[in-house]
Amino acid sequence: MTRKRVAVLISGRGSNMAALVEAARAPGFPGEIVAVMSDRADAAGLETARAERIAAVAVPRKDFSDKAAHEAAMIAAIEASGADLVCLAGYMRLLTAGFVDHFAGRMINIHPSLLPLFPGLDTHRRAIEAGVRIHGATVHFVTFEMDGGPIIAQAAVPVEPDDTPDSLSARVLAAEHRLYPQALAMVLRGEVAMDGSRAVFSTRS
Numbered sequence: 001m002t003r004k005r006v007a008v009l010i011s012g013r014g015s016n017m018a019a020l021v022e023a024a025r026a027p028g029f030p031g032e033i034v035a036v037m038s039d040r041a042d043a044a045g046l047e048t049a050r051a052e053r054i055a056a057v058a059v060p061r062k063d064f065s066d067k068a069a070h071e072a073a074m075i076a077a078i079e080a081s082g083a084d085l086v087c088l089a090g091y092m093r094l095l096t097a098g099f100v101d102h103f104a105g106r107m108i109n110i111h112p113s114l115l116p117l118f119p120g121l122d123t124h125r126r127a128i129e130a131g132v133r134i135h136g137a138t139v140h141f142v143t144f145e146m147d148g149g150p151i152i153a154q155a156a157v158p159v160e161p162d163d164t165p166d167s168l169s170a171r172v173l174a175a176e177h178r179l180y181p182q183a184l185a186m187v188l189r190g191e192v193a194m195d196g197s198r199a200v201f202s203t204r205s
């Protein structure tokens with residue numbers, strides 16, 4: 001089995017990246033994490049990746065004159081890693097249509113809500129304020145519509161009456177760490193693919 005090559009883009013802590021790295025170490029996982037890139041030089045996840053002996057590079061936004069130049073450098077770094085697939089894992093920068101098109105069907109993201117509920121930021125506080133009893137996380141293909149691409153997999157957690165945004169965030173994050181490796185494996189095995197605005201699933205017997 002040839003293991004597909006995966007690059008992970010982060011902006012901060014990198015706990016989802018670490019979960020992907022750990023899962024990909026298991027025998028039989030259909031891919032390997034070959035590189036981690038960050039748009040911030042101070043992203044803690046870069047050190048985590050290096051400690052795991054994974055190539056980790058910062059491509060700081062402030063080193064480039066504009067967004068187009070920064071994205072071109074990001075694309076070059078991803079291509080240099082030989083990645084077949086890109087995982088956004090807490091990458092907190094909006095992408096241009098050019099970047100999204102470049103990796104169409106080959107880039108996935110994890111978002112801390114049950115999309116299409118609560119796209120954008122501050123999802124846990126918004127879920128509590130909305131009074132939902134179920135919250136969770138979503139892995140989806142990345143399209144130009146922010147947090148709007150075809151859904152690959154979701155995990156649900158309960159919202160408890162005494163939850164704060166922090167307590168709910170911790171419960172969702174634990175679910176994210178289980179969900180993202182499962183969703184990545186589905187994509188790498190070809191069990192789900194993006195077809196326009198839809199995710200198409202194939203079951204293998």
Ligand code: GAR
Pocket residue numbers: 010011012013014015016017045089090091092110111112120121173176
């Ligand atoms: C995660 O909860 C992820 O779902 C979220 O940022 C956090 C990153 O944590 N992503 C977004 O909000 C994207 N819009 P991590 O760096 O520890 O993986």
